[in-house]
Amino acid sequence: MDFVKVEREGGVATLTIDRQDKLNAISPQLVEEIGQSLLEIESEGPRVIVVTGAGEKAFVAGADITAMSAMSPTEAKRFAEIGHAAMALLDKSPIPTIAAVNGFALGGGCEIALACDIRIAAENALFGFPEVGLGILPGMGGTQRLPRLVGPAVAKELIFSARRIDAAEAQEIGLVNRVVPQGEALSAALELADQIATNGPLAVRYAKAAANKALDTDLVNGLEYEADQFALLFSTEDSREGMGAFSEKRKPEFTGN
Ligand code: COA
Numbered sequence: 001m002d003f004v005k006v007e008r009e010g011g012v013a014t015l016t017i018d019r020q021d022k023l024n025a026i027s028p029q030l031v032e033e034i035g036q037s038l039l040e041i042e043s044e045g046p047r048v049i050v051v052t053g054a055g056e057k058a059f060v061a062g063a064d065i066t067a068m069s070a071m072s073p074t075e076a077k078r079f080a081e082i083g084h085a086a087m088a089l090l091d092k093s094p095i096p097t098i099a100a101v102n103g104f105a106l107g108g109g110c111e112i113a114l115a116c117d118i119r120i121a122a123e124n125a126l127f128g129f130p131e132v133g134l135g136i137l138p139g140m141g142g143t144q145r146l147p148r149l150v151g152p153a154v155a156k157e158l159i160f161s162a163r164r165i166d167a168a169e170a171q172e173i174g175l176v177n178r179v180v181p182q183g184e185a186l187s188a189a190l191e192l193a194d195q196i197a198t199n200g201p202l203a204v205r206y207a208k209a210a211a212n213k214a215l216d217t218d219l220v221n222g223l224e225y226e227a228d229q230f231a232l233l234f235s236t237e238d239s240r241e242g243m244g245a246f247s248e249k250r251k252p253e254f255t256g257n
Pocket of ligand 1: 062
């Protein structure tokens, strides 16, 4: 991998997008590296994945405009499809994902953050969708995930205007979960990841699947899915361990079985 670094500490895998001379802009090669890295990370079974950008200035300053300016419609479609596949590896991954947004999160950067389950932003982070100002539109899931997260009216305003918003406004509209001081997004994300990693890994995985289901289905089917996932966990050793530990007034030791 030229532009993606993966580190593993305990149950937490950190994927860093590292193309600092271009503010971590996403080229076709980079989006493939992100997808490939996520597949490898998932096969190693960490309990949480944290995604961040290298350096202090940018999380990801968008898709690579230089590369896109030379694309034919067919190449652009392929770029979008590869991007969608990579984002699905975050969104649909059984493992919870946290974006540590440490600076510019524009266009594709915002879309990577949106594909994660949770977003923690440094106070210098800037969010926005500049695409329409370039004569294109968000093509890595932004038109679909942003309305689901912040509602259609706010999403349309941001996408149609290409207005940049700071971390405080991003938190106000529900785009980010939490804002932390500059330089602390990654450490805050890792702290949260460690906290998630202490919980039953299967329980967290099934809870993620159930919460995702809420976005794809109606309440009746969503509740049925929840009941099935709830029941399934009662067949795991971890559920016996977790509830048993409560009765025995000790900390549970989860194995993921
Ligand atoms: N695609 C390609 N290259 C990019 C890029 C992108 N999305 N974002 C930044 N870069 C490159 C710049 O071209 C520059 O390269 P160079 O040194 O070879 O000229 C380098 O990264 C540094 O960026 P620069 O613009 O000099 O930094 P800045 O601090 O003046 O401005 C931004 C930062 C983020 C405001 C500005 O880079 C920008 O507007 N980027 C594009 C954002 C965008 O529209 N993203 C959505 C794309 S769909």
